[in-house]
Amino acid sequence: MATLHPSPDSDALPALRRMRYGYPFAILVLVVSVLFVLVAWDHARQRELRLASQQFRGIAGQQASLVQMHLNNIEVTLRGGASLFAAVDQPTPEQWRGYVDGLRVPSRFPYVLGLGYAVYVDGHGLTRLQEAWREQGRGLLEIRPRGHRERYGPILFLEPHSPGNRAALGFDMYAEATRRAAMRAAMESGRSQLSGRVVLVQDAAQPEYSLVLYMPVYAGLEATESPQLRRDSMRGWVYAPFRIGAMLRAALPPAQTRTRLRVVDTTDGGHVVMHQDAGIETTRHAFTHSLTMQFYGRRWRFDFFSGPTASAAPQLAALDKLLFAGLAASLLLFAMTWMLASTEARARRIAADMTQSYRRSEQRFRNAMQYSAIGKALLDSNGAIVESNPAFGRIFGRSDSTLRGHSLNEFLDEGATQPLVTSQMQAFDESGGVIRLTRTLRRGDGEVRHVHLTFAPVPNEPGIDVARLVQVEDVSERVRAEAAVQALNRTLEARVAARTRELSEANRELESFAYSVSHDLRAPLRGIEGFSRLLGERHAHGLDATGRDYLERVRRGTARMGELIDALLKLARIGRAEPEVAEVDLSALAAEVAAGLADADPGRNIDLRIEPGMRTRGDRTLLQNLLENLLGNAWKFTRGRDDARVEFCREPGGDDEAWFVIRDNGAGFDPDYANKLFKPFQRLHSQDEFPGHGIGLASVKRIVERHGGEIQAEGSPGQGATFRFTLGTSTEVRMDDGTR
Secondary structure: OOOOOOHHHHHHHOOOHHHHHHHHHHHHHHHHHHHOOOOOHHHHEEEEHHHHHHHHHHHHHHHHHHHHHHHHHHHHHHHHHHHHHOOOOOOOHHEEEHHHHHHHHHHHOEEEOOOOEEOOOEEHHHHHHHHHHHHHHOOOOOOEEEOOOOEEEEEEEEEEEOEEEEEHHHHHHHHHHHHHHHHHHHHHHHEEEEEEOEEHHHHHOOOEEEEEEEEEEOOOOOOOOOOOOOOEEEEEEEEEEEEHHHHHHHHHHHHHHOOEEEEEHHHHHEEEEEEEOOOOOOOOOOOOOEEEEOOOOOOEEEEEOOOOOOHEEEEEEEEHHHHHHHHHHHHHHHHHHHHHHHHHHHHHHHHHHHHHHHHHHHHHHHHHHHHOEEEEEEEOOOOEEEEEOHHHHHHHOOOOOOOOOOOOHHOOOOOOOOOOOOOOHEEEEEEEEEEEEEEEOOOEEEOOOEEEEEEEEEEOOOOOOEEEEEEEEOOOHHHHHHHHHHHHHHHHHHHHHHHHHHHHHOOOOOHHHHHHHHHHHHHHHHHHHHHHHHHHHOOHHOOOHHHHOOOOOOHHHHHHHHHHHHHHHHHHHHHOOOOOEEEEEHHHHHHHHHHHHHHHHHOOOOOOEEEEOEEEEEEEEHHHHHHHHHHHHHHHHHHOOOOEEEEEEEEEEEEHOOOEEEEEEEOOOOHHHHHHHHOOOOOOOOOOOOOOOOHHHHHHHHHHHHOOOOOEEEEEHHHHOEEOOOOOOOOOOOOOOOOO
């Protein structure tokens, strides 16, 4: 058999080469993109650091200028006090208080403890000063520290007049070396002079570093005179004590700056830390900057610290986010490149697998064509045979060479009805579906056979005209067998119809017979019962006890015979009644039946339990009859028990089907005779013990079976009985003859 589809050439080696370069290229993309992101991030980071450093230096210069401005304001205030002493020969404490109050020192300079005046006198001048102080009624001017010195500089005035400032009055500042150096420098230079770090008298209890700014006061002499003349005309100093930390906090509020500050007094080559913010030594700072400035004879170095990089250059956080975004973009680009490489490799593997699968599929198709027992042939778009298998030639009785190139229509009979030109085949061409036809074939030897044709579309390839695959099965024997089966079916249908008519007629005759028998039996029974009753009423005195007992037995037997006739009719009626299927609430129906039983036997005390919500589909009348029999039996067979209990509930069963259960703790029954319970007139208890006619459970079984269900009974003597039943899953009810 010739090969119609050429095999594609393998391109595995070029595919492997391309796959070899795909993954390294993805890694190269990752490395280049990450390097680019890191270089760009580092360049932007260095630029931001330079800008932040410049900004930090500018802020440091501004803060140093603010400190200088605050000191200048204090110096200007002191100049006003010096002018007061120049205008008044000896101001009184009241005049000095009025001057200070007018300046509002506590509100303008909260870090300044006050404005004061210290006099410059020798030992004789001090004595005269103390005498004058006492004569003016100001009490004793006590100088501290005690002792004889050549020169004194005691504090005479210090406002505001707070308790701490009052304690400082009389303190000889000229006796302390640091203050004396600043006071002497101010006296000799004629300019304001700032002291070194001291502890004020006001802070003796809680020492805190402070400074004192002194302004010299002369007796009518200009500040440009010689130092000796200044010493000779020196009257005293106007001064302002202030705390270093408070002054720096006022000048540089923490809320307005993130920088940290250390102030070092480097006057005369010293290194005295005046102030240092907390955390300077324990924090790694991004920037530091130092400024050296002169303040009233002191040389200060301001060391500014920026704090960590996150606070000194907050813009770097955005750059870090951009770095992470850039790295994420690089990884995303790498992932996309890797996915493209993986997709390409996977696509090439799939293509190679599909090529191999195509070859295997083609080989399977060839084998199926060659070795199939069903005739198969490939047809072109005109219906001509392109290729066929040996089974096709055997069915047609011709060789492959005589079939190839000929239209399939040439070998099929049935005149103008050709399978390749019918409307079915046109629809087949349009929709690409499968068409099955049965036609008559004339073999090469002249024999006529019936064949079943199955046409299926075949994918076409460029340059090869193959449109359909046709399968041919010789169904001659099957056609003959089907004809025979159809003839037999027609015979069977006629027989079934006849038997159905006969069965219907028999049912009608049986019903008529049942009513006739009932009528014929009831007539003599009524006669026996009537004459027995008359005999008992009119002639009972003529009978002895035995006779009357016999007469009573006759009447009871007659009544029981009537009941049996009624039960038989009722049982027959169950099988013939037309059912009415509807939704039935078994719980409510059981409660209704139980209420009737309780009304009929009001003296009974029974623990009755009915599970609510039990519903099913069926004939309500039949289901009521079922419950009346089962609950009635449970009611009857629990007679004589003080703890009588009857339960109606639902239990799960197999195949998602629920079992309805009626359980009691009555007399029970021997399980060896359970198979007799559902047969008519079969009783397991005596009539005297538990009266009945033996039809109830037979009726129950008939009702359950008509609903497509089943019933089971379990019991033990003296332990009660349990009846389980189902009502099937169908919404229809079976008739006795099997119809629905």
